[in-house]
Amino acid sequence: MNGLKRYLIWSAIVMIGYLVAQYYKPKPTNWTATYLKEDKIPFGTYILYQELGKIFPKAEIAPSRLPVYNNLKDNEFVNSNYLFIAGRVNMDKYDYLELVKYMEKGNNVFIAAYELSDFLTDTLNLTMNSVYDYAHKNGTPINFVDPALKGKRDYIFNKGLGDQYFSKVDTIRASALGRNADGEINYVKYTFGKGGLYLLPSPQLLSNYNILNPSGATYISKVLSFLPDAKHVIWDENNTKGTIDDSSVLRVLFNNDNLRWAYYLAISGLLIFVLFEMKRRQRIIPVIEPLKNTSVEFVEVVGKVYYQQRDNRDIAHKKITYFLEHVRSNYRLKTTVLDEEFISDLILKSGINEEIVRKLIEMINRLNGAIVIDDHALIQLHKLIEKFNKQAR
Numbered sequence: 001m002n003g004l005k006r007y008l009i010w011s012a013i014v015m016i017g018y019l020v021a022q023y024y025k026p027k028p029t030n031w032t033a034t035y036l037k038e039d040k041i042p043f044g045t046y047i048l049y050q051e052l053g054k055i056f057p058k059a060e061i062a063p064s065r066l067p068v069y070n071n072l073k074d075n076e077f078v079n080s081n082y083l084f085i086a087g088r089v090n091m092d093k094y095d096y097l098e099l100v101k102y103m104e105k106g107n108n109v110f111i112a113a114y115e116l117s118d119f120l121t122d123t124l125n126l127t128m129n130s131v132y133d134y135a136h137k138n139g140t141p142i143n144f145v146d147p148a149l150k151g152k153r154d155y156i157f158n159k160g161l162g163d164q165y166f167s168k169v170d171t172i173r174a175s176a177l178g179r180n181a182d183g184e185i186n187y188v189k190y191t192f193g194k195g196g197l198y199l200l201p202s203p204q205l206l207s208n209y210n211i212l213n214p215s216g217a218t219y220i221s222k223v224l225s226f227l228p229d230a231k232h233v234i235w236d237e238n239n240t241k242g243t244i245d246d247s248s249v250l251r252v253l254f255n256n257d258n259l260r261w262a263y264y265l266a267i268s269g270l271l272i273f274v275l276f277e278m279k280r281r282q283r284i285i286p287v288i289e290p291l292k293n294t295s296v297e298f299v300e301v302v303g304k305v306y307y308q309q310r311d312n313r314d315i316a317h318k319k320i321t322y323f324l325e326h327v328r329s330n331y332r333l334k335t336t337v338l339d340e341e342f343i344s345d346l347i348l349k350s351g352i353n354e355e356i357v358r359k360l361i362e363m364i365n366r367l368n369g370a371i372v373i374d375d376h377a378l379i380q381l382h383k384l385i386e387k388f389n390k391q392a393r
Contacts, residue, residue: 042209080232104193127168164201
């Protein structure tokens with residue numbers, strides 16, 4: 001009995017010590033990119049939202065969790081700005097049409113996002129990309145095109161905040177407002193009637209982390225200076241919070257670290273109890289022999305079938321298909337057309353010797369059009385793919 005009492009006392013001391021240590025330990029920085037107006041974490045937008053009243057002193061600022069269509073349909077907005085700051089902005093055809101009507105009346109839209117919906121990128125003829133050349137340790141230098149706004153020195157932000165750009169822009173419909181050191185457009189405007197659509201591919205440039213940097217605050221003020229003074233400013237929350245407010249009990253638990261850990265401990269204790277109870281009442285489980293691994297035999301049979309049929313064209317087609325899928329998955333390249341541009345992009349992203357890549361793509365293009373493929377060509381294809389895989393990053 002004394003042993004049990006001593007065990008309980010020491011267990012209680014250890015538990016109390018653990019809880020005290022957890023309570024007083026420094027809270028780690030939360031680097032989650034939420035872009036929420038109430039978040040004071042590095043990649044929240046609390047500071048920017050608080051400063052909107054100074055940026056647009058005459059405007060009534062109203063957050064909205066409605067989709068664009070529901071927010072603009074049957075509402076006559078005049079002299080207003082619509083701000084979207086999110087990791088991804090989703091819009092369908094009906095949202096876009098309402099947005100166009102909204103801009104044609106003289107209103108303006110500002111979107112800062114790493115990713116746009118497929119409908120938006122297709123309609124605007126726009127493609128986003130990131131800098132893959134890490135020669136600039138502190139980030140990619142960026143600046144404005146307008147001489148009146150262009151800084152004497154380029155703006156450079158760490159953590160890759162300014163590394164995003166538009167690799168494809170419809171220059172007939174759009175005008176460049178900013179570029180990086182490589183001349184790529186990183187801020188663009190589309191004109192619709194009396195209004196305009198302003199696109200920035202780097203939402204983290206408007207975050208708390210960047211606005212606390214004097215250079216970042218200056219850059220943000222110049223970015224938003226393109227938007228005219230307005231009577232209304234709509235702050236979109238549909239792409240950050242969603243449409244419906246989640247007021248469940250679990251949401252309250254998970255927003256508080258102490259309550260969240262208490263919840264985890266309770267669930268863990270319950271699972272341990274259930275497992276021990278199952279062990280005490282479980283019947284004896286008969287021993288079942290594990291299944292025999294027949295993978296090697298299967299491979300040998302398949303190899304013999306292919307060798308007997310001698311269908312080199314089918315084998316080559318499968319190897320090419322598997323290789324192109326590997327390229328799409330690992331290097332995010334389109335493999336529809338294997339032209340000179342594709343070869344250059346593959347060399348740049350894979351870091352493989354140019355001669356090997358060119359020989360491999362030329363071989364693939366030649367075999368794709370061949371009706372009959374001999375053993376020598378198939379062996380050459382296999383060797384080139386093996387060389388590529390060995391040198392791949």
